[in-house]
Amino acid sequence: MDRTAVTAVLGRLDLVRPWQEDFYRDLHAHPELSHQERRTAANVSARLAETGYDVHENIGGTGVVGILRNGTGPTVLMRADMDALPVLEQTGLPYASTRTADDGTAVMHACGHDVHVTCLLGTTALLAQSPEQWSGTLVAVFQPAEETADGAKAMLDGHLTSLVGKVDVALAQHVLPLPAGQVGTRPGPVLSAADSMRIVVHGRGAHGSMPQAAVDPVVLAAMIVVRLQTVVGREVAPGDTAVLTVGSLQAGTKSNVIPDHAVLQLNVRTYDERTRATVLAGIERIVRAECQASDSPKEPEFELFDRYPLTDNDAEVTSRVSAAFADFFGDGAGVLPQQSASEDFSDIPNALGTPYSYWGIGGIDPDRYRAAEAAGRIAQDIPVNHSANFAPVLQPTLDTGTQALVVAGLAWLR
Numbered sequence: 001m002d003r004t005a006v007t008a009v010l011g012r013l014d015l016v017r018p019w020q021e022d023f024y025r026d027l028h029a030h031p032e033l034s035h036q037e038r039r040t041a042a043n044v045s046a047r048l049a050e051t052g053y054d055v056h057e058n059i060g061g062t063g064v065v066g067i068l069r070n071g072t073g074p075t076v077l078m079r080a081d082m083d084a085l086p087v088l089e090q091t092g093l094p095y096a097s098t099r100t101a102d103d104g105t106a107v108m109h110a111c112g113h114d115v116h117v118t119c120l121l122g123t124t125a126l127l128a129q130s131p132e133q134w135s136g137t138l139v140a141v142f143q144p145a146e147e148t149a150d151g152a153k154a155m156l157d158g159h160l161t162s163l164v165g166k167v168d169v170a171l172a173q174h175v176l177p178l179p180a181g182q183v184g185t186r187p188g189p190v191l192s193a194a195d196s197m198r199i200v201v202h203g204r205g206a207h208g209s210m211p212q213a214a215v216d217p218v219v220l221a222a223m224i225v226v227r228l229q230t231v232v233g234r235e236v237a238p239g240d241t242a243v244l245t246v247g248s249l250q251a252g253t254k255s256n257v258i259p260d261h262a263v264l265q266l267n268v269r270t271y272d273e274r275t276r277a278t279v280l281a282g283i284e285r286i287v288r289a290e291c292q293a294s295d296s297p298k299e300p301e302f303e304l305f306d307r308y309p310l311t312d313n314d315a316e317v318t319s320r321v322s323a324a325f326a327d328f329f330g331d332g333a334g335v336l337p338q339q340s341a342s343e344d345f346s347d348i349p350n351a352l353g354t355p356y357s358y359w360g361i362g363g364i365d366p367d368r369y370r371a372a373e374a375a376g377r378i379a380q381d382i383p384v385n386h387s388a389n390f391a392p393v394l395q396p397t398l399d400t401g402t403q404a405l406v407v408a409g410l411a412w413l414r
């Protein structure tokens, strides 16, 4: 790592921090749902324009791209997601969400995307203010709709590819329920691939007192749920990892009416394409076989949705990022455990043919985290992403996220 450049660029963090903290509090108080990030996008665009970026708005809907060309050298793409979730905030923070969506749904930055936006904006300002310390092109991508798995694809459909041209490396980060001040990445699969599936199974409706006249889809669906537990337990090799959750099972309206169909909604997480194919094929085979066993009068219907790609960190890029992190953060840098969450970030570098690294930063007050750890109560006491109580501490979270982007970016731009 070039310490001189990192020190010089981050030397201005004291000047950037006050507006970053204000920007963050304002953004946290004004979250917007996926594809509705209009206020956020406008504020991001204004900041980028002020600091001298070439700004491109409405990329894939509400997406924003800021480009800063600063001489010859590599092109580094950094991405932050902007959307919030339909969650009623319970943090009690003075800057808690005050917003509802157009239809009245409560909205909250419960996944920390406000942290990502603020850190990337800070990074764009810092690099713009020290042009003599680096050379190359910085592409800052502010992406809509990560939570609905289609924001990255929307930006690609919105000509992101032709806009950015050849990109040498892509970087992204996520705030996680780890101690604030920590940063970690890992080579290879770091986030899972995700698939959601809606399945309709058919029966024959009848009076609840006359089961002989029915094909009961409630019993059929119950058998499917039980049998699906064998997919991970009996079909996935012990060294491989998969999660299969039936998150929703709906059938019927009344105690004495046997309904004519049931709807199941499943969620699948895997870390490689082979396991993904095994699990999806296993689900379909079991559902079809159980329908046959119940004498279902009609073939079941399958619909895949909310599909997230695997996030598979490039070994070479990640080793360079890890080395830069270790040099700058010392003990604060580590190896990120494999996460069962999913992301659509990798759709962008995959489409561009660009190697990438994705890392995590902590957002939890370190004392609180250590107390929970000592009590063996991390899972119970530390609110995780998507919880109504998820509340990253302002600092050192924003500093760490900003420093991580600057340090990793300069590993190429210097």
Ligand SMILES: [Zn+2]
Binding pocket: 111, 147, 385, 386
């Ligand atoms: Zn999320």
Ligand SMILES: [Zn+2]
Binding pocket: 111, 112, 113, 146, 174
């Ligand atoms: Zn997220």
